[in-house]
Amino acid sequence: MTSAPLLRVRHVSKNFGAVQALVDVDLDVHAHEVVAIVGDNAAGKSTLARVISGSYQPDGGSVEIAGENVLPLTTKSARTHGIATVFQDLALADNLDVTANIFLGQELPSTRRLDHGLLDEQRMESLARDYLRQLNSRIASPRTPLAQLSAGQRQCVAIARTLVGQPRIIVLDEPTSSLSVTQTAEVLNHISRLRSMGLGVVLISHSLADVRSVADRIEVLRHGRNNGSFSATETGYEDIIAAITGAPSAHRIPR
């Protein structure tokens, strides 16, 4: 991509006591791009996601969205800046249906004067139907109770929920972990859909096969530091694994 990045993270550091979770980390995400963040356990992947989503304050560095410095960032201001995050635990309500979950905490009030204080159920349902369609979802109805959905379909509801605020960047933390192959396929298709909708996607994952299937670029974190940036279509497994584990590699793209 030749355009300026939508999200630009520079020299971000984050310490937890003596633990250096992030050290001087850089990250660029453009519109219409899937950037994967990979690394070993405790490499700082989820910490970086939490910094971008506003739930952790970095100790140093800058986070810019479309050229504007947005620090200090809270979860709420991150959303107004167009960053939506789906965390590993999804935070969905089992006792509600799909539409209610998508609009949970962001319900649409009715615009009719006599409906004072009521919700616009019809509009929410039709929007929910639109979001599911945009994601090519296989969920039968926006009124299906969440309890009836598979793990992959739940992931889809969680992604659909982020679309309500019309975000520019979506952060997905381990969306395919503990999913079956069929469900993984579904989620990977959703990620491709988000990309073709023109969104920037930050994909945090352990699975190199999943990451190489849908990402444009792969950023490796190792011990909280950037350890290589790779084109997903031009780099093989070996070079990425070398960067994750710290083995020397001849093909690394210098930053």
Next chain:
Amino acid sequence: MTSTQGSTGSQSSLREANSVRILDAVRQFGSITQVELSHATGLSPATVSTIVKDLLAAGTVETRHTIRSGRRAQLVTLAHRAGLLIGLHVGERSLRVAISDSAFEFLDQREMPLPVDHRHDTTLDRAAMLISELVDGLGSALSETLALAIAVPAPVNPATGAVAIPGILPGWEGVPIGEVLGRRLGRPVAVDNDANLGALGEMRFGAGRGMGSLLYVRASYGVGSGIVLSRELHRGVLGIAGEIGHTLVDPHGHICRCGSRGCLNTVCGAQALVDSLRHSRGTVTLTDVLDLAEAGDPGCQQVVIDAGGAIGSVVANTAVSFSPEVIIVGGELARAGKLFLEPIRESVRRRIPLAQSQTLEVRAAELGQRAELYGALALAADLAHIESVAS
């Protein structure tokens, strides 16, 4: 909801419209409970129940008991008593699976993105798991599967069932694909080149129905073709027949994956197409190129048109050499429609011997991106027939 508006007349026509709606939903979701059917169609549970009972009596659907969120539920699937057929298409960047009944009615289908240069072990492993999960989801068992066929984006040696030319599909050399999958699933598996199976699919079910000979061009990440002569696929001794992506078009060109210089694929394979856009459009994928071309981006349209021209002249040469009744164009690039097809038609028109035929047409694949899956299902059915005759 709109589909039923015209049928408010009689009770029976309403009922008919409702059963069409229910069948559509069952087809779309593969298997679905009655409660979900009621949600998906907007019909009352009582109506769904009555219509499902009718469809069951007519032998159109099957039902079995299942448990959904702790409650007993009735799972509805399309009837597939005669057994299942499974077609797989391993492409350069995606894995497609279709499960059909013996009448080639799709019961379920899925697509999964694959990495560049995916490995045979990971991909076949995922394919096997995907298949068993889908068969499971239909409330069926692998033992009810008659046979499988898998389409791969490389020539397949008919004698060995392995990739015939090293380098074209890196990491898959020497792998007995059918054997590996057959061992995993315990069912008979046939393997063939994807363009061959696209040709078979279009001949049996698509734009080549009733034709004795045809040339099916598959323009995707690489270019290939399938040749049908006297209603039979012509694979050649090594299985490389129709590999037009590896014919010489530029004696001074780049070296191809196969090792030769100046193959058609070095000019209009996906890599060449996206490379030509790097300077002006940055890093793009083949899907981006097609999306942008469709959205009217002149640079991407140019790339698609030029690819059509380059492929067109090779297609015309090939057509002269065996004079098919029809030329059918499929694969991802065919998504661009006229933009891609017109330059091919133009090349064919300009080749005088071909122009003698008033009837030779260049058609878009009628089955679209599913041609290869249909071909795989047809090959699986043939294999199942051979197996049943043998036993």
